[in-house]
Amino acid sequence: MNLSHLFQRSVQQYPQRPALARGVNPALTYSELNRRVRSLAYWLRHTLGLHAGDRVMLAMKNCPEYMELMLAGWHAGLCLVPVNSKLHANEIDYMLRDSGARACLSQGELLLSLQPVAAQVDGLQLVDVASEAYRSAMNNPPLEPVSDSDSDLAWLFYTSGTTGRPKGVMLSHANMVCAAMHFYSDVQPVASDDVLVHVAPMSHGSGIYSIPYFIKGALQVVPDSGGLDEAELFRLFRHYDKVSLFAAPTIVQRLVQHAHHHPVSWPGLRAMLVGGAPFYVEDIKSAVQCFGPRIAQMYGQGESPMTISALPAEQLASAVAENDTAMLASVGFVQTAIHVTIVDSDNQPVAAGVTGEVIVRGATVMAGYWNNPDATRQTVVDGALRTGDIGLLDDRGLLHLKDRSKDVIISGGTNIYPREVEEALLTHEAVAEVSVVGAPDPEWGEAVVAFVVCHQGATVSAAELDGLCIQSIARFKRPKRYVFVPEFPKNSTGKVLKRELQKSIAVAE
Secondary structure, eight states, X not given: OOHHHHHHHHHHHOTTSEEEEETTSOOEEHHHHHHHHHHHHHIIIIISOOOTTOEEEEEOXXXXXXXXXXXXXXXXXXXXXXXXXXXXXXXXXXXXXXXXXXXXXXXHHHHHHHHHHHTTSTTOEEEETTSHHHHHGGGXXXXXXXXXXXXXXXXXXXXXXXXXXXXXXXEEHHHHHHHHHHHHHHTOOOOTTOEEEOOSOTTTHHHHTHHHHHHTTOEEEEOTTSXXXXXXXXXXHHHSSSEEEEEOHHHHHHHHHHHHHSXXXXXXXXEEEEOSSOOOHHHHHHHHHHHOSOEEEEEEETTEEEEXXXXXXXXXXXXXXXXXXXXXXSOOEEOTTOEEEEEOTTSOBOOTTOOEEEEEESTTSOSEEXXXXXXXXXXXXXXXXXXXXXXXXXXXXXXXXXXXXXXXXXXXXXXEOHHHHHHHHTTSTTEEEEEEEEEEETTTEEEEEEEEEEOTTOOOOHHHHHHHHHHHSOGGGSOSEEEXXXXXXXXXXXXXXXXXXXXXXXXXX
């Protein structure tokens, strides 16, 4: 089923229900939002000259315009390319070129940083969504839906790959709709009086979770800040009822800390939907003890977003009450229409309790990687997703993750690939070798640590290396710590033993 078709269905069913609001301001109804969406779709097709199947990049912080452009893009038969607004312009440059995007919609400081990049990309239109030209687009006539195909690409999401170069995950309308159905069956049901607040990036899980909400005619709210402001969010919990939000564990930790240190209440909070990074047992207990049975957890990958396993809030709260550590340490039960197999190094299924690679089958698995058939063949084998995650299924059917065969660092719910940071640091003339690893961090889940070997007789400070990173990669990818060593532990083939480096961090602490 096509996402635009489902939105039109909601417009018919819930025309006067509130659909989209900024903070506590009056909300657009589904009927009013639909008029904006259809006019924007016309503008995308006839003013920007885009055609069905063209890619359109959304490089913006959270704002109501993000939601209406998502819906307008699908209505116009386009494929959205969401990018993290914290990325450096150089990183977005690669995604623009690789995706072949014909338009990039942005605003504010990010738009300014993208201007020199966009000028070098042939045929690309960089559009300011805060401009009068964008506002005047609402005066266009409504566009009829362009496509009702569920096989069309809806979402081209760039995720770090095994070489450190981002890969475009191709998600069809069918993939996205199936993800919404799994939300209802395995996380929580949604009704038209529910509210979803977007504090996490809409370019990631929060944007995807908008789908089950607009399908059911629910309200979506973007905070005035466009992100996480604890005091603001608690005010929204008091203003609205039945509020849910997607949150990385670091967001939950910040909310727990705020609740402990301030006289706040949360009468309208329904659920925090936690994913995107490891959620540690003690943090789960603290969250449930603070907020009660309002914490749900799910696991997925960009290649099958948030649809592999889950624990709904009631089940997670029961596990805390019963001190069921095994359940709390898991990532939940495999979702309804998903099949998970654990395989050994010979790709043979293993018994319950035995560790191996997590293999996923289901209608939520991506169509493949954009423009990268080799990576697709390696990752999707006979229709099954090789996650690269190492785990096991226990006797109860709970999925436990033990490790990641890919060296991705997940900090604050965002993937950071070590090679990106290593390559940036290696551009300094004093640096001979670099190895970047993740270290446990109580706030962010993992922190980036860079081990550095300098050329003989050369020196460089952590501050200099930090400045170098700021010039070439996103700020959140910078190492939180630099460790200068004379040499790296290596195996017989010369490969750096990263696990030994990680152990040295633990010993030092």
